Amino acid sequence: DPTRVAIMYEDELLNQCSSTNTVPTSRLERLLRERELRRSTRSPHANDESRDSNGNVDVFSNINDMYLSDGERGYRDEDLSEGIFSEKHLNDSCDKQDARVRKQRLLVVANRLPVSATRKSEDSWALEISVGGLVSALLGINEFEARWIGWAGVNVPDEIGQRSLTKALAEKRCIPVFLDEETVHQYYNGYCNNILWPLFHYLGLPQEDRLATTRSFQSQFASYKNANQMFADVVNEHYKEGDVVWCHDYHLMFLPRCLKEYNSKMKVGWFLHTPFPSSEIHRTLPSRSELLRSVLAADLVGFHTYDYARHFVSACTRILGLEGTPDGVEDQGKLTRVAAFPIGIDSDRFVRALELPQVKDHMKELKERFAGRMVMLGVDRLDMIKGIPQKILAFEKFLEENPIWRDKVVLVQIAVPTRTDVPEYQKLSSQVHEIVGRINGRFGSLTTVPIHHLVRSRPSTLTDDRSLDFHALCALYAVTDVALVTSLRDGMNLVSYEFVACQASKKGVLILSEFAGAAQSLGAGAILVNPWNVTEVAASIGYALTMPADEREKRHRHNFTHVTTHTSQEWAETFVSELNDTVVEAQLRTRQIPPLLPKEEAVERYLRSNNRLLILGFNATLTEPVDTQGRRIDQFKEMEPKLHPDLKEPLKRLCNDPNTTIIVLSGSDRNVLDENFGEYNLWLAAEHGMFLRLTTEDWMTTMPENLNMDWVDSVKHVFEYFTERTPRSHFELRETSLVWNYKYADVEFGKLQSKDLLQHLWTGPISNASVDVVQGGRSVEVRAVGVTKGAAIDRILGEIVHHNEVKAPIDYVLCVGHFLPKDEDIYTFFEPELPAGPAPSARTKIASSLNRFTSNSTGLAAFRRKASLPSPTPEKRATDSFSGNGNWWSRMRDKMTMHEGSSVLDLNGDNYFSCAVGRKRSSARYLLESSAEVVSLLKELAECQH
Numbered sequence: 001d002p003t004r005v006a007i008m009y010e011d012e013l014l015n016q017c018s019s020t021n022t023v024p025t026s027r028l029e030r031l032l033r034e035r036e037l038r039r040s041t042r043s044p045h046a047n048d049e050s051r052d053s054n055g056n057v058d059v060f061s062n063i064n065d066m067y068l069s070d071g072e073r074g075y076r077d078e079d080l081s082e083g084i085f086s087e088k089h090l091n092d093s094c095d096k097q098d099a100r101v102r103k104q105r106l107l108v109v110a111n112r113l114p115v116s117a118t119r120k121s122e123d124s125w126a127l128e129i130s131v132g133g134l135v136s137a138l139l140g141i142n143e144f145e146a147r148w149i150g151w152a153g154v155n156v157p158d159e160i161g162q163r164s165l166t167k168a169l170a171e172k173r174c175i176p177v178f179l180d181e182e183t184v185h186q187y188y189n190g191y192c193n194n195i196l197w198p199l200f201h202y203l204g205l206p207q208e209d210r211l212a213t214t215r216s217f218q219s220q221f222a223s224y225k226n227a228n229q230m231f232a233d234v235v236n237e238h239y240k241e242g243d244v245v246w247c248h249d250y251h252l253m254f255l256p257r258c259l260k261e262y263n264s265k266m267k268v269g270w271f272l273h274t275p276f277p278s279s280e281i282h283r284t285l286p287s288r289s290e291l292l293r294s295v296l297a298a299d300l301v302g303f304h305t306y307d308y309a310r311h312f313v314s315a316c317t318r319i320l321g322l323e324g325t326p327d328g329v330e331d332q333g334k335l336t337r338v339a340a341f342p343i344g345i346d347s348d349r350f351v352r353a354l355e356l357p358q359v360k361d362h363m364k365e366l367k368e369r370f371a372g373r374m375v376m377l378g379v380d381r382l383d384m385i386k387g388i389p390q391k392i393l394a395f396e397k398f399l400e401e402n403p404i405w406r407d408k409v410v411l412v413q414i415a416v417p418t419r420t421d422v423p424e425y426q427k428l429s430s431q432v433h434e435i436v437g438r439i440n441g442r443f444g445s446l447t448t449v450p451i452h453h454l455v456r457s458r459p460s461t462l463t464d465d466r467s468l469d470f471h472a473l474c475a476l477y478a479v480t481d482v483a484l485v486t487s488l489r490d491g492m493n494l495v496s497y498e499f500v501a502c503q504a505s506k507k508g509v510l511i512l513s514e515f516a517g518a519a520q521s522l523g524a525g526a527i528l529v530n531p532w533n534v535t536e537v538a539a540s541i542g543y544a545l546t547m548p549a550d551e552r553e554k555r556h557r558h559n560f561t562h563v564t565t566h567t568s569q570e571w572a573e574t575f576v577s578e579l580n581d582t583v584v585e586a587q588l589r590t591r592q593i594p595p596l597l598p599k600e601e602a603v604e605r606y607l608r609s610n611n612r613l614l615i616l617g618f619n620a621t622l623t624e625p626v627d628t629q630g631r632r633i634d635q636f637k638e639m640e641p642k643l644h645p646d647l648k649e650p651l652k653r654l655c656n657d658p659n660t661t662i663i664v665l666s667g668s669d670r671n672v673l674d675e676n677f678g679e680y681n682l683w684l685a686a687e688h689g690m691f692l693r694l695t696t697e698d699w700m701t702t703m704p705e706n707l708n709m710d711w712v713d714s715v716k717h718v719f720e721y722f723t724e725r726t727p728r729s730h731f732e733l734r735e736t737s738l739v740w741n742y743k744y745a746d747v748e749f750g751k752l753q754s755k756d757l758l759q760h761l762w763t764g765p766i767s768n769a770s771v772d773v774v775q776g777g778r779s780v781e782v783r784a785v786g787v788t789k790g791a792a793i794d795r796i797l798g799e800i801v802h803h804n805e806v807k808a809p810i811d812y813v814l815c816v817g818h819f820l821p822k823d824e825d826i827y828t829f830f831e832p833e834l835p836a837g838p839a840p841s842a843r844t845k846i847a848s849s850l851n852r853f854t855s856n857s858t859g860l861a862a863f864r865r866k867a868s869l870p871s872p873t874p875e876k877r878a879t880d881s882f883s884g885n886g887n888w889w890s891r892m893r894d895k896m897t898m899h900e901g902s903s904v905l906d907l908n909g910d911n912y913f914s915c916a917v918g919r920k921r922s923s924a925r926y927l928l929e930s931s932a933e934v935v936s937l938l939k940e941l942a943e944c945q946h
């Protein structure tokens with residue numbers, strides 16, 4: 001039973017666990033294993049339960065089947081609390097021998113329920129199947145214990161109505177979200193179908209009556225958010241620990257965020273059924289950032305095609321400034337997985353339907369009706385994106401140019417009215433009628449017309465002829481010679497799949513728009529067209545109608561294989577399995593992430609200490625944040641970093657404490673540090689410690705006298721070249737390093753340019769120079785070899801000790817910064833001899849013998865006062881401080897003692913706090929999420945003084 005695949009997978013992993021006690025660390029390995037198991041355990045007639053004894057397919061049976069009663073479930077909810085595939089669960093399970101039967105609960109949340117309701121009386125309802133690809137695809141899924149949450153397409157203001165409808169829907173395991181008329185108007189007709197739908201299909205924001213649109217935009221957006229919260233409330237009410245929540249489509253872009261705010265542990269996936277447009281289109285939307293951020297709250301974000309996924313990632317990088325990776329979008333170490341999951345259909349349902357007598361009867365009827373003519377077919381919702389006028393005009397052109405075909409071909413166009421309250425859709429309906437009338441008048445005769453335009457009223461009801469409709473549709477697909485799909489944009493287009501599934505004997509031709517997602521999967525077998533090019537479509541019609549049988553056969557075979565193997569079942573299983581896997585992946589990632597700084601403890605320890613050392617970075621640590629929520633990054637401001645105004649007062653107080661020494665250690669040059677910190681009593685270390693100054697004294701340099709800086713000109717030359725050719729990039733020429741920064745340039749172009757630049761630096765004129773090329777997130781820095789903040793602190797401490805003649809051992813160190821990985825050696829500087837194991841929990845004292853030195857250490861000679869001492873002690877500069885090993889301190893510490901051998905540092909695991917700001921993977925012991933957190937920490941420390 002394929003529903004037990006999850007358990008089989010677990011069993012398999014149990015075996016693996018018992019031998020290796022590990023979960024595969026590669027996502028691909030895990031997913032492949034799971035897929036293999038799913039396939040090997042799937043019975044060839046998995047869907048048979050959804051068919052009656054005659055083998056009839058009942059569209060509703062899937063809904064019924066999905067909805068087993070709770071008592072029939074073979075698993076215990078608590079078993080699922082961590083999810084079937086979670087690492088904890090898997091590892092725990094290693095000890096358990098009893099593999100239990102489990103079926104994972106899936107909450108499918110979509111704007112539209114698979115059934116729409118019509119009120120028959122005060123408390124009775126007729127349910128009918130909703131039309132559209134989303135419903136068709138999800139009806140094909142019966143491998144999960146699913147509940148469907150959504151809108152029933154009807155306004156139910158009264159309590160009796162709501163109660164009775166809830167009950168009627170419960171039989172189908174559907175749970176209603178009740179939207180009042182105003183919400184439907186503003187949220188569904190307005191924001192969803194008048195703003196997002198056209199935008200996502202490249203039709204732009206509404207153009208007519210722009211002022212009215214602009215005015216209504218805010219209220220529609222507010223209603224959209226409100227409606228999403230209403231969906232979230234219903235989900236929260238029905239959610240049980242371990243459930244998987246799968247949100248669907250552009251109607252519910254806020255839902256992932258609402259759900260995670262309610263319960264951050266909820267497993268949330270979001271899938272978009274429409275295209276996701278280029279970031280250039282998305283960025284025109286006033287609420288662009290909010291929508292993206294809300295979607296990113298999900299664990300997994302899925303699209304039909306790689307193109308849509310790529311556009312989404314690109315929107316996140318370009319609009320939100322986040323990091324796009326091959327796996328998804330990363331925000332401060334948190335990954336939202338983004339991938340393509342092309343939908344499919346329940347092909348079996350169509351293949352089998354063709355064997356049914358009633359379908360055969362329909363086919364016979366149709367063949368008789370269209371005898372002597374080839375049949376062309378279009379099946380679309382009456383939507384602007386489907387390109388119905390374009391299709392009909394191309395057909396007209398074909399008839400115009402090929403008079404011989406006028407009485408030999410018929411175009412049957414099924415059009416299902418949709419979103420009829422939206423003015424654009426009303427206009428389209430009359431436009432299509434008009435064109436069809438004109439063409440039929442032009443080419444029709446008394447007895448025949450070339451276009452049969454069948455506008456379906458409403459979908460059929462559950463109780464009467466529902467299967468007839470499905471059967472009629474299958475019969476139509478089966479007798480068709482050429483199907484014509486001319487969508488201007490279409491997420492996938494399942495009609496093309498359904499047509500292929502019904503063509504096993506006829507092997508008709510599919511003409512398919514290259515702008516439908518389906519073009520990527522069925523492109524090889526179909527004739528691809530640009531629907532805007534009426535001439536091309538007309539020519540393709542001619543080609544399709546006269547295509548030789550062997551070519552039709554080959555093309556069909558290719559598409560039939562695809563449609564019957566890439567089913568809706570596969571689609572759902574793949575998505576849910578990846579969603580489950582994101583939890584395993586997140587747990588594996590979390591292992592590499594240090595915990596948040598225990599602020600209270602850090603403050604308390606500070607309070608209890610006698611001699612403290614605070615080492616602080618500057619950029620993105622003490623600076624004021626310029627990228628505030630919702631506001632764009634301000635390059636102008638960011639390029640002139642300023643001390644956070646809220647820090648001025650606390651910093652002053654901390655600096656004035658005789659028992660606290662503060663060092664600001666930055667890559668910035670001396671001027672920047674002077675401007676920001678000149679008035680405070682602290683140590684400034686500019687250019688990664690190459691220059692040092694107590695603010696009451698002059699700058700000195702730690703640069704070795706014989707430091708070779710010959711490379712500077714060549715690098716400058718290269719940086720100038722790339723700056724000129726990369727708009728909004730810039731470079732800083734410091735005294736000892738050069739930095740090319742492309743943070744504000746086009747992300748992708750910047751990355752390409754940086755690749756080129758690096759290649760050139762590594763292989764070009766400076767390839768043999770003694771330089772380090774350091775890559776930042778969006779920067780490239782060239783420094784003299786061995787310059788890091790860790791190496792700098794080594795020398796800086798020597799100078800401080802020398803200067804202060806440290807009277808009491810330093811018994812508290814706080815080191816906070818947003819440093820490049822290369823500079824993170826500063827965090828490990830103080831703990832080389834800590835026992836192995838996770839740093840923060842390691843409470844073992846640092847060996848007290850560590851870090852002893854005297855104030856007359858020879859290392860101190862490594863510093864030269866630039867103004868007063870132009871020539872340094874050359875031997876020490878070149879050999880010790882600048883050896884590049886950063887081990888001056890280590891080499892000296894055993895020789896050094898402070899005043900008759902007492903220790904200068906009295907550190908242990910409890911009074912040493914290294915802390916990375918806004919970085920998740922770090923060698924620091926702790927994390928602080930943002931510079932705002934640094935502000936609040938320093939404020940608290942400052943308050944301790946009184």
Ligand SMILES: O=P(O)(O)OC[C@H]1O[C@H](O[C@H]2O[C@H](CO)[C@@H](O)[C@H](O)[C@H]2O)[C@H](O)[C@@H](O)[C@@H]1O
Pocket residue numbers: 112131132133134135137249273274343418419490491492493494
């Ligand atoms: O619910 P409606 O407003 O009446 O609209 C019907 C559905 O239209 C859209 O369908 C899309 O989903 C299909 C399956 O993934 C895809 O093949 C097609 O290209 C899309 O247009 C819409 O996305 C659904 O939410 C609607 O229910």
Ligand SMILES: O=c1ccn([C@@H]2O[C@H](COP(=O)(O)OP(=O)(O)O)[C@@H](O)[C@H]2O)c(=O)[nH]1
Pocket residue numbers: 130131132133134136137379380381414416456473492493494495496498
């Ligand atoms: O009278 C009709 C016409 C169409 N459909 C179904 O509506 C879906 C249309 O899906 P598609 O992905 O092609 O486009 P969408 O309408 O979702 O944009 C297909 O499953 C069709 O079988 C239907 O149920 N009844």
